[in-house]
Amino acid sequence: MMKQLFPKQHVMGFVFSLVLSVVALSVLAFDMSYKMGMAILLVTAIAQASVQLLLFMHIGESEDKKTLYTNIIYALFVGVVTILGTLLTMIWGYQ
Amino acid sequence: MKIDESLPLEYSTEENRLKILGFWIFLGAEIALFSTLFAVYFALENRFGTGPSAQEIFHMPPVMIETILLLTSSFTIGLGIHAMRLGLKKAMMTFFVITLVLGLGFLGVEIYEFVTYVNEGATIQTSAFLSSLMTLLGTHGLHVTFGLFWGTSILLQVRKRGLTPQTANKSFIFSLYWHFLDVVWIFIFSFVYLKGLMVL
Numbered sequence: 001m002m003k004q005l006f007p008k009q010h011v012m013g014f015v016f017s018l019v020l021s022v023v024a025l026s027v028l029a030f031d032m033s034y035k036m037g038m039a040i041l042l043v044t045a046i047a048q049a050s051v052q053l054l055l056f057m058h059i060g061e062s063e064d065k066k067t068l069y070t071n072i073i074y075a076l077f078v079g080v081v082t083i084l085g086t087l088l089t090m091i092w093g094y095q
Numbered sequence: 096m097k098i099d100e101s102l103p104l105e106y107s108t109e110e111n112r113l114k115i116l117g118f119w120i121f122l123g124a125e126i127a128l129f130s131t132l133f134a135v136y137f138a139l140e141n142r143f144g145t146g147p148s149a150q151e152i153f154h155m156p157p158v159m160i161e162t163i164l165l166l167t168s169s170f171t172i173g174l175g176i177h178a179m180r181l182g183l184k185k186a187m188m189t190f191f192v193i194t195l196v197l198g199l200g201f202l203g204v205e206i207y208e209f210v211t212y213v214n215e216g217a218t219i220q221t222s223a224f225l226s227s228l229m230t231l232l233g234t235h236g237l238h239v240t241f242g243l244f245w246g247t248s249i250l251l252q253v254r255k256r257g258l259t260p261q262t263a264n265k266s267f268i269f270s271l272y273w274h275f276l277d278v279v280w281i282f283i284f285s286f287v288y289l290k291g292l293m294v295l
Contacts, residue, residue, distance in 0.1 A: 079130030
């Protein structure tokens, strides 16, 4: 019964996301450059989001999966353009 | 109503499939919403004026508790949907109750955090940094609060009506929403708290 209620895949996904949080936390524990820290945070955050999307939200299981992927990738594109565009015009400058 | 027995209950009718598709499109809009709030925060995070900076007010212990609570709740609602697909109503309801209790715990710690900020003189009106921070955190917290009411209502329906194509569909869509809130929190955890506390 316990085995049936706690599928291995879900348990592994949960453990993996906890491990990723601890890895992300390491940016505070070790002395590292800003670029290095941001690289670690980007990798761990994207990996965690992927675990949620692919494993827990079952994005790839229905026949609509092409539409779902297109929609989410488009939304992420809009999000990245919004954030990087804001930083480009307001903070980094482009001259 | 045509019910396709080969699919899980939540996908078993055309209406159900369209509702799930529609909810994914809504989540796309939510990604855009949170992106604008992150953009505002990143543009203003160093504009703290005479108020406290991120380094001065962020404390990791409550943030870690919030992260663990939300990550665990995302796991338990995943188990809830898994149990639902096995037709185990009682196990599914138990997992959903655990999820909502963890969500309530998250909200409690977040409220405690906001009260601490205000007691330290960091209110939403203190600086551009704090306005953008509290708008971002507040919008996420509001989503969690709404989710608690939504989840509770769905639980009551499942208890009353059992696992039908309708209630299974609602439960599945709610699980999508809950996982999405966890994803948003991961980005807040990484790019607000950890980034803010990184020693440069």
